[in-house]
Amino acid sequence: MRRLRIAAALLAALSLLGAVDPVPAADPPAAQKPAPRKFYIETADDKALLDAALADAKTTGKLAVIVFGGDWCHDSQGLAKVLTSDAFTNEFGARFSVTFIDVGIPQAGQGRNLDLVRRFGLKKMKGTPALFVISPKGKRINSKKDAESWRNADSRSVDEVLGWFRKLAEKQR
Incomplete structure (x- = not known):
């Protein structure tokens, strides 16, 4: 005492x-905390974004990385943070161009832009995100199964994600 x-x-x-x-x-107070970054813009003209990304790949010779996801999804957010990081840009900026397409919540029947996903052979999205890598000639490089495997992206380390892109870049040389 x-x-x-x-x-x-x-x-x-x-x-x-x-x-x-x-x-x-x-x-x-909540008003002073920064708002989470938006990657998947609901109001964007996503068809125009996708067409521009594919045209840019054709013109520049870069591989187009197309990520279908939503800002509500922690895996979509986690993947987007890595793909917009300095580490990714410094290592892969000359080889890859990244575009984010909002698909709503397709697994709950509230999807949008699903016709854009079908362009790459994926008939139904079971979850988000899905990541496709497209060659300058417009050919899908990774498999549909691989594209869907990113639904656990937030549990992957930055090194794992960067390692995946390193392997892909090596295969494309």
């Missing part, structure tokens, strides 16, 4: 001297 009184007296004395803040700072 005596130790508690001594500790309380010491804390009070230090707070008077300004050395200790007696009340811990609260988390900043």
Whole structure:
């Protein structure tokens, strides 16, 4: 009990001297926290985005990385963060061009732009995201099964994702 009184007296004395803040700072209000970044824009003209990405691949010779997902999905968000990171851009920016297409929530019957997904041979999206790599000639490079395998993207490490792209880049040389 005596130790508690001594500790309380010491804390009070230090707070008077300004050395200790007696009340811990609260988390900043929600209005001060930055909003999560949007990658998959619901109002975008996604057909035009896709067509532009494929035309750009043809013109520049880059491989087009087309990611079908949604900002509501943690796996879509996690993958998008890696694909827009400095690490990805520095290593792969000269070889790959990345485009994000919003597909809503297809597994709940609230999908959109699913006709764009079907262009790459995937008849039904079971989950998000799906990632397709398209050659400058417009040919899909990765399999449909591989495209769908990114539904666990957020559980993959940055090194795993970058490693996948390294292997793909090696195959395309």
